[in-house]
Amino acid sequence: MNDIEVSVIVPMRNEERYIARCMESLVRQTYPADRMEWLLIDGDSEDKTIEICERYVPKGPVRILHNDRKKTTYALNLGITNSSGRYIIRLDAHAEYKADYIEKCVYYLETTGADNVGGIAVTKAEGYAGNAIAKMLSSRFGVGDSSFRVGKKSGFVDTVPFGAFRREVFERVGLFNHELPRSEDNDINARIRASGGRIWLSNEIQFVYYCRDSIPAVLTMGIKNGNILFQTVRKNPRAMSLRHYVPFLFFASIAIMPVLLRVLPCLRFAYMGEFGLYFLLDVYYCMKSWNYAPILLWLYPLFHLCYGLGSFLGLMNIDLLDKGF
Helix, strand or coil: CCCCCEEEEEEECCCCCCHHHHHHHHHCCCCCHHHEEEEEEECCCCCCHHHHHHCCHHHCCEEEEECCCCCHHHHHHHHHHCCCCCEEEECCCCEEECCCHHHHHHHHHHHHCCCEEEEEEEEECCHHHHHHHHHHCCCHHHHCCCHHHHCCCCEECCCCCCCEEEHHHHHHHCCCCCCCCCCHHHHHHHHHHHCCCCEEEEEEEEEEEECCCCHHHHHHHHHHHHHCHHHHHHHCCCCCCHHHHHHHHHHHHHHHHHHHHHHCHHHHHHHHHHHHHHHHHHHHHHHHCHHHHHHHHHHHHHHHHHHHHHHHHHHCCCCCCCCCC
8 A cells, every 4th residue: 555645746856055954944844754755856966966965765765767858847747656645746956945844735635625735935046236136126116016926815725836736636627748948836826726726825834945146146047037938928828927027028028128219219118107107116125135236126127027038039049948058
């Protein structure tokens, strides 16, 4: 008889900097270890990721699987098809989890009737620039009305990070779409909702997520995240929310408005109004984290423009991710 209730799936590749924190938080979980299995799916790591993970084999129910396709979606599907738990909980190697994380995920799966459950991301980083980036990624001005990033109240939502799923969900809506190198969570949550399922966000479920801690790295992330927007929409029109389109519209207005002003000079007031409103919001949110204002003042617009540029290139079918950007 299978006594495994929870299958924990952790996709990873070159995570030697963070994987020990993730594994330590797994070891500290209050949910009984003898009712879990931890599937670590490695995508050809070239650093010490595997070596570090192997140290935890004596400490918990660890299985290490090999993902020769390297992409996250392949890792997730490999983990699901090799798992045996009633519940499948995806974790990210870039994060560490409160001791009751898995226990709370199971509790809310069993008590809310939701098909997928998730929690609140407490974004952290190292260094002055890294902390400024963490502030940006935790603000409504930086990332929009993203429930799990800005700490909304518990309730049913459109998406959650990572996710704790009932196994039968994948039998109903299928596995993760391996054609999407990013936004796979938005896609599968949209498919869950379309099938009549529901997604629950609990602010009692919390984890620390370690974001990029350098300006070039987070701007590159912005371009990549933007680039996947229209690729995802082509696969699943319901997958993305309005907040995902806002940076694209901002970028498009900056690119198009100067041309329109030659034909319709009366639009200059709208153009000035847009920039004025953006500047006021920029200053307001910078002052909320005033000690990081010297970076945030220009990081907000740079990040939004990078996301918008990535989206524009994606609209033009220029796939940066496929080109190894």
